[in-house]
Amino acid sequence: QMAPILLIAFLFLTLGSPSSRKVFIFRHCVRSTSRKIQAAREGFDKLSDYTDLEELPDWGTPEKWCTRGGFEISEGTGRDL
Numbered sequence: 440q441m442a443p444i445l446l447i448a449f450l451f452l453t454l455g456s457p458s459s460r461k462v463f464i465f466r467h468c469v470r471s472t473s474r475k476i477q478a479a480r481e482g483f484d485k486l487s488d489y490t491d492l493e494e495l496p497d498w499g500t501p502e503k504w505c506t507r508g509g510f511e512i513s514e515g516t517g518r519d520l
Contacts, residue, residue, distance in 0.1 A: 463520060469509030471498035 474486050474495070487495060498506050505513070 463516070465513070465516075468505040468513045470503055470505050471500050473502045 472486060472495075476484050476486060476489075479488075483489070500506055
């Protein structure tokens, strides 16, 4: 999965103009959280086990996907490059 990104970065670095030779690679965007916790103690594997909130936030997106705000941050960062 990283190969296409690295290829694009390589092409950009080698073919881009000297003034545009900056590449930023982000691991992921601001994203929603999972409801389950990996490698947690038995019986404490849900995110709700670690908060007093009665209800966890609805991020408006599937688990581990970019939130709308995360997508907007990524777009803004790209425009500022």
